[in-house]
Amino acid sequence: MSKKNNKPQFTKLSELGEFEVINHITKDFLVKNPSTVYGIGDDAAVMDFKNKQVVISSDMLVEGIHFNLSYVPLKHLGYKSVVANLSDIYSMNAICSQVTVNIAVSNRFTLESLEELYFGINAACKKYGVDLVGGDTTSSNKGLIISISAIGALDLKSIVKRSGAKKNDLIVVSGDLGSAYMGLQILEREKEVFKVNPGNQPDLSKYKYLIQRQLKPEARKDIIDYFESIKLIPTSMIDISDGLSSEIIHICKNSKVGCDLYEDKIPMSEELMSSCEEFNLNSTTVALSGGEDYELLFTIDQKDFEKIKNSPDFSVIGHITDQKKGINLVTKAKQKITITSQGWKSF
Numbered sequence: 466m467s468k469k470n471n472k473p474q475f476t477k478l479s480e481l482g483e484f485e486v487i488n489h490i491t492k493d494f495l496v497k498n499p500s501t502v503y504g505i506g507d508d509a510a511v512m513d514f515k516n517k518q519v520v521i522s523s524d525m526l527v528e529g530i531h532f533n534l535s536y537v538p539l540k541h542l543g544y545k546s547v548v549a550n551l552s553d554i555y556s557m558n559a560i561c562s563q564v565t566v567n568i569a570v571s572n573r574f575t576l577e578s579l580e581e582l583y584f585g586i587n588a589a590c591k592k593y594g595v596d597l598v599g600g601d602t603t604s605s606n607k608g609l610i611i612s613i614s615a616i617g618a619l620d621l622k623s624i625v626k627r628s629g630a631k632k633n634d635l636i637v638v639s640g641d642l643g644s645a646y647m648g649l650q651i652l653e654r655e656k657e658v659f660k661v662n663p664g665n666q667p668d669l670s671k672y673k674y675l676i677q678r679q680l681k682p683e684a685r686k687d688i689i690d691y692f693e694s695i696k697l698i699p700t701s702m703i704d705i706s707d708g709l710s711s712e713i714i715h716i717c718k719n720s721k722v723g724c725d726l727y728e729d730k731i732p733m734s735e736e737l738m739s740s741c742e743e744f745n746l747n748s749t750t751v752a753l754s755g756g757e758d759y760e761l762l763f764t765i766d767q768k769d770f771e772k773i774k775n776s777p778d779f780s781v782i783g784h785i786t787d788q789k790k791g792i793n794l795v796t797k798a799k800q801k802i803t804i805t806s807q808g809w810k811s812f
């Protein structure tokens with residue numbers, strides 16, 4: 466962005482050709498992985514995974530449906546779009562090494578706004594050691610659409626699927642749950658306040674953790690690396706993108722088992738609990754149904770409990786039962802209730 470007469474000048478995408486736009490937004494990306502043979506610049510990228518198996522996962526994000534640019538800065542959106550894809554690769558117990566990024570943009574977007582988006586994409590690529598190896602750039606009638614594919618590799622003997630949970634396995638979750646959803650509630654509330662009183666600068670400092678969980682989530686590559694270091698292979702795993710309740714249902718249905726989850730074991734941050742009080746929401750409901758935490762939910766054989774019991778990153782929240790026992794939450798009052806999938810959109 467150049468400044469003339471102190472007014473920011475923006476560059477319309479139509480002033481540049483498509484190739485110039487692509488060159489410009491991808492020029493700061495460096496290839497780091499030996500598995501990337503050819504990256505950006507030809508008709509297709511080439512990868513070599515030697516004798517490993519290839520894992521691939523894609524996601525599409527549409528403005529107005531999956532994100533709202535009135536409170537999500539573009540660089541955060543870029544970062545989060547990559548993180549969400551990496552999380553799907555990690556949840557297979559695989560390592561991600563490449564991404565491709567497809568974008569469709571309306572004429573409302575300038576070169577500078579794409580620079581911001583790609584700054585965030587690059588930050589995530591650097592942090593997680595992933596190469597951007599290609600993509601496509603096109604126009605849309607309205608708004609922004611981003612579609613990312615993440616590519617990685619694994620040894621088939623260490624693959625972890627949703628379908629491997631066995632009776633008596635322990636159910637474990639990383640990190641804490643619900644905070645990303647509350648971060649979104651706070652951003653939405655502040656946006657409404659701002660509409661009524663644009664001069665009002667909100668003090669969001671006490672919600673810092675929640676907003677960070679919403680705007681700049683991280684994928685748990687550290688946990689996949691840790692599993693490798695302690696030689697632990699979970700029996701099943703899924704990442705928590707839609708909420709604990711819908712993810713545990715996926716595991717149970719795919720594994721043909723039931724489960725008991727204990728309400729008092731579900732990990733929550735201090736900030737989540739105090740903001741739930743303020744918003745008059747039940748923190749368990751938020752932790753069960755709020756999405757976008759990108760934590761890992763997995764099951765382990767009981768004999769592996771020793772390997773994880775001293776890690777502060779993990780909470781054992783329940784155990785696997787027979788399918789006929791159903792998918793249950795044991796409440797703090799020791800009542801058993803059936804867990805139903807709400808997904809986070811129906812909130």
Ligand code: ADP
Nearest residue numbers: 487505506507508566567568598599600601602
């Ligand atoms: P083609 O006409 O064969 O589709 P493009 O001109 O669209 O090729 O792309 C040229 C190169 O730039 C390719 O390597 C492609 O993967 C890459 N590329 C295009 N758009 C993007 C993007 N938005 N992000 C990253 N790489 C891109």
Ligand code: MG
Nearest residue numbers: 600601602603
């Ligand atoms: Mg193309």
